[in-house]
Amino acid sequence: xVQLVQSGVEVKEPGESLKISCKASGYSFxxxxxxxxxxxxxxxxxxxxxxxxxxxxxxxxxxxxxQVSISDDKSINTAYLQWSSLKASDTAMYYCARQSRFITxxxxxxxxxxIWGQGTMVTVSx
Amino acid sequence: DIQxxxxxxxxxxxxxxxxxxxxxxxxxxxxYLNWYQQKPGKAPKLxxxxxxxxxxxxxSRFSGSGSGTVFTLTISSLQPEDFATYxxxxxxxxxxxxxxxxxxxxx
Numbered sequence: 750x751v752q753l754v755q756s757g758v759e760v761k762e763p764g765e766s767l768k769i770s771c772k773a774s775g776y777s778f779x780x781x782x783x784x785x786x787x788x789x790x791x792x793x794x795x796x797x798x799x800x801x802x803x804x805x806x807x808x809x810x811x812x813x814x815x816q817v818s819i820s821d822d823k824s825i826n827t828a829y830l831q832w833s834s835l836k837a838s839d840t841a842m843y844y845c846a847r848q849s850r851f852i853t854x855x856x857x858x859x860x861x862x863x864i865w866g867q868g869t870m871v872t873v874s875x
Numbered sequence: 876d877i878q879x880x881x882x883x884x885x886x887x888x889x890x891x892x893x894x895x896x897x898x899x900x901x902x903x904x905x906x907y908l909n910w911y912q913q914k915p916g917k918a919p920k921l922x923x924x925x926x927x928x929x930x931x932x933x934x935s936r937f938s939g940s941g942s943g944t945v946f947t948l949t950i951s952s953l954q955p956e957d958f959a960t961y962x963x964x965x966x967x968x969x970x971x972x973x974x975x976x977x978x979x980x981x982x
Binding site for chain 1: 876906907909911918919920921924925928930962964966969970971972973974975976
């Protein structure tokens with residue numbers, strides 16, 4: 750079964766560091782991009798950034814560039830999202846998702862998040 | 876960044892109703908538009924990609940249309956399991972932004 754399993758709930762204080770994980774199974778980890786999506790309580794989805802484990806190429810949304818770091822460990826099929834100094838405004842649910850390329854009849858390729866992790870809730874509070 | 880604007884932000888409907896949700900892009904994105912469904916406490920689920928292609932396993936009562944800047948998601952006959960929040964996402968360029976979602980509630 751293709752799945753992404755994320756690490757558990759985190760409760761941190763402002764200024765602390767954090768690294769959450771997303772472990773892939775059931776497919777070739779190095780062949781698909783993995784993205785991270787933030788969802789603040791009661792709010793919409795925000796595309797944060799994405800990594801290609803094949804060569805660790807990474808792209809960030811300008812809104813998140815410099816605020817978080819995305820990495821991977823191919824030896825254990827795991828992607829990571831990391832903060833060096835958390836803020837209260839980082840309180841949110843964080844999802845990882847596999848990006849697949851779907852080809853349509855006119856040979857256009859479309860990028861989708863087709864497999865999602867269950868989410869990691871991060872609470873930052875003093 | 877491309878802005879994705881859903882309408883309405885929420886709606887109330889009954890089982891059996893035909894429901895239509897609209898998403899507008901701030902620039903032409905051709906057919907690079909995906910729709911996701913999210914139920915409370917769950918991760919989003921891909922419903923439609925390339926504006927009108929149904930993801931495998933998704934019921935045929937869901938359909939999508941549109942191109943350019945205006946897109947619609949239609950549920951032909953709302954079922955109890957369809958009460959959820961629906962998000963559009965543009966896959967035209969990076970960052971591949973989402974709309975804020977449309978919540979479909981029971982009337």
